[in-house]
Amino acid sequence: xxxxxxxxxxxxxxxxxxxxxxxxxxxxxxxxxxxxxxxxxxxxxxxxxxxxxxxxxxxxxxxxxxxxxxxxxxxxxxxxxxxxxxxxxxxxxxxxxxxxxxxxxxxxxxxxxx
Amino acid sequence: xxxxxxxxxxxxxxxxxxxxxxxxxxxxxxxxxxxxxxxxxxxxxxxxxxxxxxxxxxxxxxxxxxxxxxxxxxxxxxxxxxxxxxxxxxxxxxxxxxxxxxxxxxxxxxxxxxxxxxx
Numbered sequence: 001x002x003x004x005x006x007x008x009x010x011x012x013x014x015x016x017x018x019x020x021x022x023x024x025x026x027x028x029x030x031x032x033x034x035x036x037x038x039x040x041x042x043x044x045x046x047x048x049x050x051x052x053x054x055x056x057x058x059x060x061x062x063x064x065x066x067x068x069x070x071x072x073x074x075x076x077x078x079x080x081x082x083x084x085x086x087x088x089x090x091x092x093x094x095x096x097x098x099x100x101x102x103x104x105x106x107x108x109x110x111x112x113x114x
Numbered sequence: 115x116x117x118x119x120x121x122x123x124x125x126x127x128x129x130x131x132x133x134x135x136x137x138x139x140x141x142x143x144x145x146x147x148x149x150x151x152x153x154x155x156x157x158x159x160x161x162x163x164x165x166x167x168x169x170x171x172x173x174x175x176x177x178x179x180x181x182x183x184x185x186x187x188x189x190x191x192x193x194x195x196x197x198x199x200x201x202x203x204x205x206x207x208x209x210x211x212x213x214x215x216x217x218x219x220x221x222x223x224x225x226x227x228x229x230x231x232x233x
Contacts, residue, residue: 009155036224043120043207043224044158089158097171099146099163100211102222106157 003027004092006105014113019077021108023090026071030092034102035064035075038087047088048075080112117141118210120225127198127232135193135228137208143188144210148222149181152205164191198232205229 005024013019021035031052036044050057050064050073057064063076077084087109091102117140127133137147146165150158162178164170164185172178180202182194191210195202209222 004157041123041205041227041229043118043209043226046223099165099171101148101160101163102209103160104150104158107155 002106003030004090004103004105006088006090006108008108009106010109010111012111012113013080015082016079019075019080019084019110019112021075021077021088021090021110023073023075023105024071025073025092025103027092027094027103028071029094030103031095032093032100033064033066033073034091034093035062036089036091036104037084038089038107044089077110080110082112082114085110085112118144118208118223118225120208120228122228123226124229125231127230129199129232130197132194132196133198133230135195135206135208135230137191137193137210137225139189139210139212139223142210142212144191144212145188146211147185147191148209148211149183149191149193150207150209152207152227158207161193195230198230200232203230203232 034049035047038044048059048062048064050066066073087107089107090105093100119138121136149161152158161176162170162172164183166185170183185191207227209224211222
């Protein structure tokens with residue numbers, strides 16, 4: 001049972017345009033959400049996060065939106081740059097046996113075209 | 115951001131041997147470390163959670179006798195794949211959380227991963 005879903009395995013965007021990556025979750029106990037960027041054969045790099053008490057968090061070109069009622073979050077990258085090409089994972093965090101654990105989505109491969 | 119170092123970055127071993135992977139937090143103390151496994155084109159699957167000085171908590175379906183985890187100090191956790199078989203070939207990634215993190219500070223930092231190939 002996939003608690004965190006990224007339904008688009010890939011996305012291509014023209015340089016300078018907006019990239020929108022989506023993530024859906026099913027567990028209402030999740031209270032913290034994160035986006036990670038990953039290159040092949042490397043560990044994920046933290047991008048941006050959002051607490052469930054907020055609906056938007058912005059950091060430079062990256063903005064994360066959270067819609068709790070729809071159990072949906074999205075990552076907006078604007079303007080997109082070729083260096084943004086990577087796999088993006090969303091993760092949701094919940095308390096489990098006294099520890100906050102992350103559940104990852106399956107990732108979306110973003111390709112930004114020059 | 116905080117640095118988590120994972121070693122080795124890749125390893126090839128013979129079937130039946132054991133392999134140890136180290137995960138170190140370099141500039142912070144990690145109360146909790148996590149071990150993940152990633153199959154090609156799939157998500158990062160949490161294998162186990164280790165807390166310093168106590169036994170690791172394994173996720174359902176993960177063999178604790180096969181994947182031995184030791185979190186001996188606040189800066190080091192090790193994953194040992196025992197009696198490795200070709201099906202254990204995968205990309206293993208550790209992550210660590212700063213012990214000073216508060217309730218909402220649940221960001222974890224990841225190592226660079228280890229590519230294990232069992233031949």
